Amino acid sequence: MTDLTTHGAHGSEPTRPGHLPVADVPHVLRVADTDPKAAKRVERQVSSMFLLSILLVVAFVVAYIGIDKSTVVYIPVFGEVGASTIALGLTFGASVLLIGAGAIQWAKKLMPDVEVVQMRHELVSPADETAEAAANYERGKEESGFARYKMIRRTMIGAMALFPIPLVIMLRDLWSSPVSGTLSPAEILSTTIWKKGERIVTDATYLPVRPEDLPVGGLVSAVPASLQEVQHLEGNLNARGKAAIILVRMDPDEIVSQQGDGWDYQGILAYSKICTHVGCPIALYEQRTHHLLCPCHQSTFDLANSGNVVFGPAARNMPQLPIGVDSEGYLIAMDDFSEPIGPSFWERSK
């Protein structure tokens, strides 16, 4: 949009075609504008930046080939750090940075620094063009017979409306129930692999637990004994995500209430490890206060009192797992959880 008007032009400044100098502001010449020596200096400065950039790329290649990935170097403030990453980052970063610094120095010191004016134009299209556009549209509408052929119009709108349906409907099988399509998500969420007689084993090491293994104040992150097998069969961590529990032991006198009568075993309580807020695993157990704190959103549950919420955004208490011992004296589950574990969902009734 070239504006060759002379409106507002002020004499002394050099003008370029299409541009007007800015009114009223006295232009101060830069050192390099008046002193050829200074201009030469800037030229040297800028080209040495570009030269240094070239050298740094060479240094990058040398560092890439020469420094082993595992080399560790001590740098004050940083401590012991990986030498390769630091060297590559420094050489590459500095080489790129210098191109930018050089270009900007060039622009600031040597390219013209006279601000120029360009006129704006109203964005609104001229009336004749608007009229022509409208006429074209009307003509198109008329020629197509869009208004006349009612049936065509209606069926086409219908067809267009339905056209995305196949695209959307095919998203349905993003998930299909593994059990021949019989279980709904809510039903699947409502059960875990805990069942009566399922042994409780330690997480990560899969050791069965006897009641006497757990002192008062003790904590064990635990899973069902069959988890490893299930995980292997299913090839995912879904069962683990629901069945993880914690075992804690407190003085039976300190237990204020439980979710079911006799669901503890001699002061040992088992609670789900999955938060009822949005499902973070919780094992941040304070043995003195019997509080369980979620590290994600700080919901706090009182395990001595039915796992009730004492603080934070969780609305429901942590589900408790009824436990007992088997004939060999190992801790077992007496049943599955009596309610869905983890975060709330629409279909849950409680």
Next chain:
Amino acid sequence: MKFLAARRRNPLVAIGLLLFALIAVGGGYAAIANVQPAQASVGSQTQVEEGKRLYLAGCSSCHGMEAQGTETGPTLIGVGAAAVNFQVATGRMPLAAPGAQAVPKDPTYTEEQIAALAAYVASLAPGPAIPTAEDLDFSDADVAQGGVLFRTNCAQCHQAAGQGGALTQGKYAPNLMGSTPQQIWEAMATGPQSMPVFSTATLPAGDKQAIMAYITNLQTASSPGGLDLGRLGPVTEGLFLFTAVFAALIAAAIWIGMKAR
């Protein structure tokens, strides 16, 4: 603290500290074990008596004349020598000031006095003993397995990099960067303050050693990606983003926008 922590990061210092701890603990234990090698390890009669004297003078006001516990301090019957050693040697006990939880400081008692106190408390009832040199030897432990156990049992409070974290009502799980293997063992075995107990049966000696190996690795590991920003994750990264990176970018923008002279 920072100074100490920085020096502890040096592997030589860590090894030195470890050796010192091993000799001190091993020596102390040998002395105790000579008298009564049973698991309820009780010190010599003189040690127990010295310990009782110290206990009555320094501890009984909170923990009770018979260590039965009072409103201001829990019972010490059955907490074992390991608990006494952990609490007193790290300066957590005696309490500096009432607060959300006991804060570590320079120990008030000498090593002999601590051993005597431990012997006295251990004589009250059986409890976790001070770990032996063998217990603390994690040279054969699997660091990677230690990592799995650490993330399963410890990271929820002490944070994945052992930097510590907040608990409820102003309490906190301490940073582990300065913790010695003995302290780590004793803390797991006794469950000081808010920390739960990780018993020998559910977390056997081998597992505890693997965890010690992993924490030691965290303490001494170099930072492969450069400045580690305290290994606190996205919060410090975000802080660095806005205070340093964004400041640099804006400074560059201002430089570009400035008129040259």
Next chain:
Amino acid sequence: MTTTSPVEKAGASTATYVDQRLGSNKFLSRNLGKVFPDHWSFMLGEIALYSFIVVLLTGVYLTLFFKPSMVEVVYNGSYVPLKGIEMSEAYASTLNISFDVRGGMLIRQMHHWAALIFVASMSVHMFRVFFTGAFRKPREFNWIIGVVLVTLGLGAGFTGYSLPDDLLSGTGLQIIRGIVQSIPVIGTWGAFLLFGGEFPGTDIIPRLYSLHILVIPGLILAMVTLHLMMVFTQKHTQFPGPGRTNDNVVGYPLMPVYMAKAGGFFFIVFGIIALIGGLVTINPIWIFGPFTPDQVSAGSQPDWYIGFLEGALRMMPNWETNLAGFTLSWNILIPAVIMPGILFTALGAYPFIEAWVTGDKREHHLLDRPRNAPTRTGLGVMSISFYLLLFVGGGNDIIADAFDLSINGITWFLRIALFVIPPLMFVFTRRICLGLQRRDRDKLLHGYETGRVLRLPHGEFIEAHEPLSIKDMAVITSKTDIAPLPVPPKADIDGVKNKQFRKQNLRSKLSHFFYGENIPLPSAAEIEAGQAHVAHDAALEAPLASYEDADELRQFHGGVLHHPGMPETNAEQLADRKE
């Protein structure tokens, strides 16, 4: 030009060659001289664009090595503390990029830092556009595109954060699952379709991958193109200044200055990102370990741009209702779905709301100074303070730990502050803006204060004022005073009831709220008189110029300059008075 170098010849012939095929010279003739105004704050958007380009470049590199698969493998790379551990292929390949690909760590960290910078610079750019009123007609569409871009930026960031399948990102996904699952009626189905069944499943990483590297960047690219095309067509806005009007653009032409500066800035942004990527760790996934749904680390946080949602989730009271056997989780819906929904809708709708309230239909190319729109500035600061409080809430555990505070205390403080501080910020900001407007008025009427106190022969003390510079005058007088919409009549002259009364009345009230207390600029005559008075001051001060040691004198007399002819000592002064 009398001689032509080979380079120019080659350039000219290339231009001809291309022009004969595309007619490109028409475009070049029009645009090589296009003028762009210069101001550092106009470069915030450039930072966003350039960091996005860096994200694209480094991202392509990462796709060559990353394996978006949740198949369990046993890690056997060079990072010892994870050797022999079972993990997903995604996590193993991220470790591989970090430890076994030379330069892989650098690229990964550059990618992540650049992504954080991308979202941060978009946000700050948006603040600049908001506070200067650059979103007004004709740029409303571009504002909406900007809001869409920020939203897409959050999506791109979050999907990328989730890909390595480490313990931290997995915890983030677990929270997303909880949020989706809480949506009424369709929640469980939504979560199952998203994750391919139960959490975590084995589908989510590959699905997020296709979103992260194809769908979202494609949309961002399209939106960025539109955004820039609009800037190009509408020409950039400019700050007020001498010679700058609503009808012109003052600045540097595209060729060569703007091109050199913008091009140079690209390399500077790129260079800074590469330096930070090489020097500063980001997301040390090797410390967090592989994801499993039963492990968690204390201090689990999202990247900064999700922090406000995390904070909202943490602060929310635990409301949940059960209606006829169905559960509504307000404790999740309000902070994670409803609040951000309202926030982003209000953001997108703001230009239209303001235009409706003010009834302003003019084109605006000259930017507002934030003080000249006190209500808008107040609303902006209010919203930012609301956002920041949520943001602080997202890190309450780290704050509690670092400053020895109680998490519960911080949470309660924030729950209350969220409703108290933002309105206060609105009031304060609006007052400060009005104060600054009064100061501007004073400057026009009395010139600017030099801080030099002058004592006149008759004993009067005055502070010397100086006339405003051309630039200050142009900036201050750029303000346009607009009267609020009048109160509508209840009925017209013929007594016909005004059916639109309620709507019009509301609009008039809002308009008064928006403009009502503005301090109008003095009239041209008043300004002229004021500046003339200032010139009078200068005349009074002029004799002082003859003082060779004026500075010394000033110090000696405690900063008060005595007018020549003034008695020098108190004694003389007293004597003066007696006479």
